[in-house]
Amino acid sequence: DIWESGYDSSEEANLKLKGLRDKHRKLTTAVHVSIESAKLKQEAKGEHDPWIYITEADFVCLTSENPLRAASLYKKVLQSAGGLNVDAVVRQLKLYQALGVKTDNVTAALSALPKEDGEQKKEKHFLLFTGHMIDKAGRKEPRFPPSKEGQAREAIKKKIIQEKNKLDENTALIGIAGGACGGDILFHEICEELEMASQMQLALLREQFLVESVAFAGPEWIERFDKLYRKLPHPVLSETKELPGWLRKKVDYNLWTRNNLWLLNNALVDGGIKMSLIALWDGTGGDDIGGTEHMVQEANKKGAKTIVIDMNSM
Numbered sequence: 001d002i003w004e005s006g007y008d009s010s011e012e013a014n015l016k017l018k019g020l021r022d023k024h025r026k027l028t029t030a031v032h033v034s035i036e037s038a039k040l041k042q043e044a045k046g047e048h049d050p051w052i053y054i055t056e057a058d059f060v061c062l063t064s065e066n067p068l069r070a071a072s073l074y075k076k077v078l079q080s081a082g083g084l085n086v087d088a089v090v091r092q093l094k095l096y097q098a099l100g101v102k103t104d105n106v107t108a109a110l111s112a113l114p115k116e117d118g119e120q121k122k123e124k125h126f127l128l129f130t131g132h133m134i135d136k137a138g139r140k141e142p143r144f145p146p147s148k149e150g151q152a153r154e155a156i157k158k159k160i161i162q163e164k165n166k167l168d169e170n171t172a173l174i175g176i177a178g179g180a181c182g183g184d185i186l187f188h189e190i191c192e193e194l195e196m197a198s199q200m201q202l203a204l205l206r207e208q209f210l211v212e213s214v215a216f217a218g219p220e221w222i223e224r225f226d227k228l229y230r231k232l233p234h235p236v237l238s239e240t241k242e243l244p245g246w247l248r249k250k251v252d253y254n255l256w257t258r259n260n261l262w263l264l265n266n267a268l269v270d271g272g273i274k275m276s277l278i279a280l281w282d283g284t285g286g287d288d289i290g291g292t293e294h295m296v297q298e299a300n301k302k303g304a305k306t307i308v309i310d311m312n313s314m
Contacts, residue, residue: 051235053077067108075112122172128267130295131183131280134217143282151314157190159278159307176267180213181221183280188228200232203259237262256290275304282311
């Protein structure tokens with residue numbers, strides 16, 4: 001079409017390149033401003049979320065021409081960020097390395113990361129959890145009433161121990177779950193009780209996530225959430241429930257569907273053979289798309305081992 005219309009192809013290409021450079025500059029500026037804003041909010045609250053600073057290090061790694069600066073940022077934040085965070089950063093940097101992205105920065109960053117101790121060198125088997133929230137007051141058809149919390153806890157604990165006992169001493173079991181009242185919080189509490197590492201991956205920032213998935217169950221659940229939030233790595237998927245533009249036209253797709261796939265793909269990072277899914281489930285469809293049923297279906301498609309705890313048997 002360009003040739004037929006008589007356009008100078010080199011001029012057309014230059015215009016497109018200029019447009020892409022302008023978009024890149026604007027996007028870079030927007031991401032930088034977002035990171036700085038998030039840091040200021042954390043400082044104002046007296047909190048420290050290592051994932052904000054890891055994101056800053058990733059940003060510098062992908063945009064800077066100074067390998068020493070990128071390496072210094074990674075080293076600083078990961079010295080006290082915990083083994084799970086280090087493992088996630090190493091996987092991300094190795095992906096950049098495989099793609100040939102900013103190789104000088106990536107090489108410098110990898111050489112500056114904390115050395116793995118014996119625990120971190122172990123093979124990892126990821127134990128992903130999905131399950132129902134505690135029922136809202138007045139729910140017409142009870143699914144997970146508060147009276148079943150004790151039974152659910154024992155059932156989840158039993159399955160975790162069974163999976164842990166199947167692994168050899170050179171494999172570490174790592175838990176992954178969201179942070180909703182009910183099954184998610186029970187899972188993380190049990191992992192802590194069993195001295196097993198876990199990561200609380202949140203669909204939304206803390207304040208909005210509490211409104212969506214915790215607060216309706218009462219202040220006790222908010223306290224339990226915050227206790228875990230302060231201790232565990234808690235990466236966040238999105239700052240808003242609204243989907244990115246490129247996903248809005250997808251049929252039967254919302255934030256919670258996207259969140260399930262995010263959780264699952266994180267657990268599948270080393271392949272389905274190195275992950276198991278525990279599902280606290282009544283065997284039916286949820287109140288909305290993106291629930292427990294969806295997670296089970298997606299895990300089965302990926303060939304992951306699925307362990308269902310039947311809510312109906314409690």
